[in-house]
Amino acid sequence: MNKKKIDEEALAEAYNRALALEKAGDIDAAVEAYQEVLAIDPDDHGGAAVRIASMGRGETPVRAPDAYVETLFDQHAEVFEDVLVEQLGYHVPMLVRQRLQDLKLGPFKRMLDLGCGTGLTGSALNDLCEEMIGIDISENMVVIADEKEVYETLFVAEVEDFLDDNDEEPFDLITATDVLPYLGALEPLFFGAAENMNAGGIFIFSSETLPERLADGRPYMVGPHQRFIHTETYIRERLAATGFELIEMMEINVRMQEGQPSPGHLVTARYNG
Numbered sequence: 364m365n366k367k368k369i370d371e372e373a374l375a376e377a378y379n380r381a382l383a384l385e386k387a388g389d390i391d392a393a394v395e396a397y398q399e400v401l402a403i404d405p406d407d408h409g410g411a412a413v414r415i416a417s418m419g420r421g422e423t424p425v426r427a428p429d430a431y432v433e434t435l436f437d438q439h440a441e442v443f444e445d446v447l448v449e450q451l452g453y454h455v456p457m458l459v460r461q462r463l464q465d466l467k468l469g470p471f472k473r474m475l476d477l478g479c480g481t482g483l484t485g486s487a488l489n490d491l492c493e494e495m496i497g498i499d500i501s502e503n504m505v506v507i508a509d510e511k512e513v514y515e516t517l518f519v520a521e522v523e524d525f526l527d528d529n530d531e532e533p534f535d536l537i538t539a540t541d542v543l544p545y546l547g548a549l550e551p552l553f554f555g556a557a558e559n560m561n562a563g564g565i566f567i568f569s570s571e572t573l574p575e576r577l578a579d580g581r582p583y584m585v586g587p588h589q590r591f592i593h594t595e596t597y598i599r600e601r602l603a604a605t606g607f608e609l610i611e612m613m614e615i616n617v618r619m620q621e622g623q624p625s626p627g628h629l630v631t632a633r634y635n636g
Contacts, residue, residue, distance in 0.1 A: 406430040416585035436501035451618040456487035471536040478542035482508035526555025539568035544590035553605040562636025607632040
């Protein structure tokens with residue numbers, strides 16, 4: 364954290380001004396206001412860098428700022444499941460269960476649930492795994508996940524940092540549902556998963572898709588809803604480069620966003636070691 368105390372009033376003023384300008388379609392002025400936001404709050408709790416990128420300006424960040432993701436989920440933890448499942452039609456955890464069963468994968472000894480949130484994926488896979496470890500950047504989310512009593516251990520940490528530092532026993536199943544929309548570059552995630560996995564282990568994750576025709580050569584970009592979208596080619600290439608063999612890449616609707624489906628993929632891969 365920055366030692367410098369943030370001027371909350373100036374921050375709120377700049378952020379609200381930036382949002383209003385963005386809504387009005389004045390992109391230049393909005394970008395300038397978001398840059399003011401970043402100057403006041405370099406840790407970027409409001410996700411200004413991601414918003415600038417979603418308007419097609421500035422550098423695309425390699426991942427959403429930790430402070431932004433943590434704040435976002437800490438704020439929404441209490442209503443998270445209701446909003447995600449009931450309003451946004453999010454059913455990825457049950458799809459994960461269905462794919463594992465249809466592909467005759469499992470049962471599993473040790474599962475690592477990356478970005479476990481309130482424990483939706485853990486709950487869906489509870490009877491397929493002997494032992495589950497959950498990890499999320501939001502402490503408020505982890506508190507709710509803990510109440511479900513499906514995880515042996517829960518950690519509050521950023522996914523890539525955890526994978527980098529972890530010295531737990533390796534896993535034979537790693538899940539990452541709704542994690543990729545907060546990551547741009549996938550190398551650290553895929554490499555970290557490989558480093559923490561037994562040979563023959565299964566890695567299953569969801570992504571929101573950047574159509575190749577819109578990609579213009581880019582592997583990923585920030586979409587209009589401030590979420591990262593990735594090309595299918597990029598995911599395939601990165602998996603292969605990290606020692607994973609693709610089992611299945613299934614087209615799914617990840618969630619509804621302002622009444623429109625968010626097209627994506629549910630990806631199942633095996634680590635060859």
